[in-house]
Structure formats: C-alpha cells, structure tokens
Amino acid sequence: MEEKKFIKLKKNEFEVKEFVKLYLGMGKVSKVNIEYTPIGEKVVMRTNKPGLIIGRGGEKIERLTQVLKKRFGFENPHIEIQEIDNRNLDSQSVADEMAINIEKFGSLRFKTISYKFLQQIIDAGARGVELKLSGKLPGARAKTWRFKKGYLKKVGDSAKVVDRATAVAQTKMGTIGISVSILHPGVKIHDQIDLTKKKIQEAV
Numbered sequence: 001m002e003e004k005k006f007i008k009l010k011k012n013e014f015e016v017k018e019f020v021k022l023y024l025g026m027g028k029v030s031k032v033n034i035e036y037t038p039i040g041e042k043v044v045m046r047t048n049k050p051g052l053i054i055g056r057g058g059e060k061i062e063r064l065t066q067v068l069k070k071r072f073g074f075e076n077p078h079i080e081i082q083e084i085d086n087r088n089l090d091s092q093s094v095a096d097e098m099a100i101n102i103e104k105f106g107s108l109r110f111k112t113i114s115y116k117f118l119q120q121i122i123d124a125g126a127r128g129v130e131l132k133l134s135g136k137l138p139g140a141r142a143k144t145w146r147f148k149k150g151y152l153k154k155v156g157d158s159a160k161v162v163d164r165a166t167a168v169a170q171t172k173m174g175t176i177g178i179s180v181s182i183l184h185p186g187v188k189i190h191d192q193i194d195l196t197k198k199k200i201q202e203a204v
Contacts, residue, residue: 040076048087088124091165099169125185128152136174
C-alpha cells in the first residue's frame, strides 16, 4: 500500500514539474523541485531569467500559486526562485535554448547552432561537453550527430557527476531530440591521472 502511495506521489510530482515548465514557457525554467514542509509545499525553480518568472510585482508567481492550488490540490504552495549563475553551465538551459534556436532558424542550421553552444560552454569553463542531436536532420549521413569537446566521463562512478538534460525541437522537417552533457569546472575525477610537472614534483 505504501509503495502505491509513493508511486502516485512521484507521478503527481512529475506532472506538476512538466506543467510548470509548459505554463511558464520553454527556456524559462531549468529544473523544478518539490519539497514538503509542515507549513505547506515548497516549489523550487531554478532559472536564469528570474524577472520573467516573477513578473511585475510578483503577478506571475501569484497566478501560478493559484493554479497549483486549484489544479493540483496544493494546500499552501510557496514558490522559491533560485537564479542560475551561468546558463552556459546548466545542461537544461542549454538544451532548451538550442531547441528554441533550431525552431527559430530551422534545422538546416543545426551545425552552426551546435558549434556555437559547444564553444560557449567550453568558454564558460566546462571541463567537457557533448551535444547530441537526433531525428529529422538534413544530410545523408547518420541520423544522430555528436559534437564533443574536452573530457567527459560516460561510465563508472565519475559519470554520475556529469550534468545531463534533454529537450525537443519541433521543425518543419519533423522532431529533433537534443541531449546535452556537461562536466562542470572544479569537478574532481578520481580515476583521472594528472601528469603535469607540478603534480609529479609533489608526488616525489
């Protein structure tokens, strides 16, 4: 019985998260988390555009609060905004922005868009990045294109620290799936060996 309640709770949380992103619009919110406190539900939203989320005088937040009460039965929802320091290091923000660009400029420019974001992420300090696009893409080559730069761990415990996200772009040619993986600056990789002169001297 408890297992069914847990599954239902997680299903409802997923529906709330997807609704909030759709309600506010693509590219406005990166992540949505729901926390339960003694005084009500806390909805934490990470965004690089807090002004667009809050609205003039907090009007958008107030409307969303009322929707959460009526549509999802929240008793006392409290919305908290967390601003993203650098959107180029947030995988979901990058994935959403790529989808918006591809929908705006067309799938024929997917390479230009991908290389632009790839360089922006590296310039922001990322240790590694991989952008993967699949679906209705121009050209006779593979249906999946990968754009990679730097170091990116894909398996093992170190792979868990990679920030991953997905988004979907709807174009005239069809649907394009976008996957973004970013290894943030400062992340320690335990199985990576540093053979710089300084590290060798320290080990001696």
